[in-house]
Amino acid sequence: MNSILNGFRDFFQAIRDINEKYKTPRIKTTRMVSLSLLMLRIYLLGMLVLLLYTFISTVIHQVP
Amino acid sequence: MNFVSKMYYANRRVMKFLRLLALIAGPGILVMVADNDAGGITTYTATGAKFGYGLIWFLVLLGPIAYFVQEMTVRLGAVTKRGHAEAIFDAFGSFWGWFSLFDLTLTDWLTLVSEFIGMTAALGIFGIPHWITVVIVIVLMGIMVIQGRYWTWEKIALAFCVINLIYIPAAFLVKPDWSEVIRVGWLPHFPGGLNGIMFFFLMANVGTTIAPWMVFFQQSAVVDKNLKEKDIPWGQLDTAIGAFFTVLVAIFCLVVTAAVLKGTNIESAAQAAVALMPYSKYAGTFMAIGLFDAGFLGAICISLSSSWAVGEVFGWAHSLNNKVKEAPWFYAVYFLMLLSAGIVVLIPGAPLVTITLFVQVAATTLLPAALVFLILLLNNEELMGNYKNNKFQNVVNFTIVIALILLSTGYSLTAFFPNWLH
Numbered sequence: 001m002n003s004i005l006n007g008f009r010d011f012f013q014a015i016r017d018i019n020e021k022y023k024t025p026r027i028k029t030t031r032m033v034s035l036s037l038l039m040l041r042i043y044l045l046g047m048l049v050l051l052l053y054t055f056i057s058t059v060i061h062q063v064p
Numbered sequence: 065m066n067f068v069s070k071m072y073y074a075n076r077r078v079m080k081f082l083r084l085l086a087l088i089a090g091p092g093i094l095v096m097v098a099d100n101d102a103g104g105i106t107t108y109t110a111t112g113a114k115f116g117y118g119l120i121w122f123l124v125l126l127g128p129i130a131y132f133v134q135e136m137t138v139r140l141g142a143v144t145k146r147g148h149a150e151a152i153f154d155a156f157g158s159f160w161g162w163f164s165l166f167d168l169t170l171t172d173w174l175t176l177v178s179e180f181i182g183m184t185a186a187l188g189i190f191g192i193p194h195w196i197t198v199v200i201v202i203v204l205m206g207i208m209v210i211q212g213r214y215w216t217w218e219k220i221a222l223a224f225c226v227i228n229l230i231y232i233p234a235a236f237l238v239k240p241d242w243s244e245v246i247r248v249g250w251l252p253h254f255p256g257g258l259n260g261i262m263f264f265f266l267m268a269n270v271g272t273t274i275a276p277w278m279v280f281f282q283q284s285a286v287v288d289k290n291l292k293e294k295d296i297p298w299g300q301l302d303t304a305i306g307a308f309f310t311v312l313v314a315i316f317c318l319v320v321t322a323a324v325l326k327g328t329n330i331e332s333a334a335q336a337a338v339a340l341m342p343y344s345k346y347a348g349t350f351m352a353i354g355l356f357d358a359g360f361l362g363a364i365c366i367s368l369s370s371s372w373a374v375g376e377v378f379g380w381a382h383s384l385n386n387k388v389k390e391a392p393w394f395y396a397v398y399f400l401m402l403l404s405a406g407i408v409v410l411i412p413g414a415p416l417v418t419i420t421l422f423v424q425v426a427a428t429t430l431l432p433a434a435l436v437f438l439i440l441l442l443n444n445e446e447l448m449g450n451y452k453n454n455k456f457q458n459v460v461n462f463t464i465v466i467a468l469i470l471l472s473t474g475y476s477l478t479a480f481f482p483n484w485l486h
Binding site for chain 2: 014018022023040054
């Protein structure tokens with residue numbers, strides 16, 4: 001049991017280390033970079049809305 | 065210098081060129097041929113059966129598109145010595161890094177399931193039970209990686225690429241009218257007009273041309289192979305040869321079904337193989353062997369792209385040059401992906417159709433991000449130095465990336481709203 005807990009602790013520690021290591025993006029934030037990342041966020045948000053819409057409408061259709 | 069001497073030196077130059085090419089070629093050919101995976105073969109057979117030879121010209125266009133995108137990974141890998149996942153973490157921070165890594169692993173796993181579906185269906189035609197196929201695949205793929213040498217793994221994988229050419233004799237066996245293939249196939253047009261169905265097939269073909277795992281795989285393979293900046297032209301040639309073969313295989317695959325199954329609705333390549341049997345037993349058999357090989361090649365590359373990416377980010381040893389005990393987590397991820405995907409296919413009543421549909425959606429969320437990061441990194445002078453994109457490359461790559469994002473999103477929308485094109 002202890003070894004499993006230690007395993008999880010090590011794993012989460014590794015994730016914290018990675019987050020710390022890559023905390024600051026190294027790429028120079030030019031207008032092109034900012035605009036591209038903004039567009040990407042909007043796009044992914046749109047996809048997420050579509051996924052939720054499809055999921056909810058499927059659930060509504062299945063409710064008698 | 066007399067004629068004999070000239071011939072001798074010309075021959076030496078050619079042999080030297082071929083020896084160097086044989087040494088450096090690998091990641092590009094592999095990624096491109098593996099691009100014709102089980103899903104790809106299904107798309108080509110369905111396209112041939114639906115529109116005959118009418119869309120061959122479109123497949124030809126996909127070759128340069130794949131080349132321009134994948135060529136960027138060669139430069140990025142050779143210059144930065146980092147895989148794509150690590151490069152994203154480093155340049156864009158942990159949010160985009162985790163997003164890419166999580167989405168890549170999910171997409172890869174779902175695609176692996178679809179490769180297993182293809183492989184089990186292919187060998188099922190010969191009466192081989194699904195569980196035996198899964199065991200054979202896992203054992204073969206295990207043997208390929210645990211010998212501890214990238215070079216050996218690559219050459220075995222390239223041998224499987226040669227089997228992918230089986231669609232060429234299959235096309236000759238069904239005796240198509242070659243003059244019609246050339247007359248109809250090379251003339252850019254949309255058989256039946258640019259309607260919803262046509263648009264769906266165009267998107268499906270584009271969707272199979274560039275998948276997110278390809279970007280991650282080739283960059284990691286370039287790093288694992290230890291290609292240097294001076295090797296970039298060879299890496300580009302390797303990618304160009306791969307792009308040529310991927311289009312060649314796609315065309316011959318399409319010709320097989322276009323010649324004898326035109327007007328049939330094909331939903332899987334295995335169905336096409338069975339339907340071909342009455343016309344030509346050998347062509348049907350070749351189609352089934354090709355489908356198994358396509359799924360196998362896809363599985364080889366996809367499972368590795370995930371384990372490379374996870375290894376890079378977590379800082380574990382992650383090279384095929386490492387033995388299992390030197391890189392236990394790298395191989396653990398590799399086998400975990402393989403085993404879990406294989407087992408899902410064997411579960412009776414598993415939602416395989418939903419999984420296949422979800423592959424599209426997951427890939428569409430990752431592909432734009434992977435491509436945008438690729439272009440941004442390739443424009444970073446600090447990172448790329450002399451190897452950054454020039455104006456011509458930027459114009460071509462931006463055009464390709466925007467078109468790919470639009471078309472793959474459209475294809476994904478068909479998963480959300482199956483009737484939107486009708």
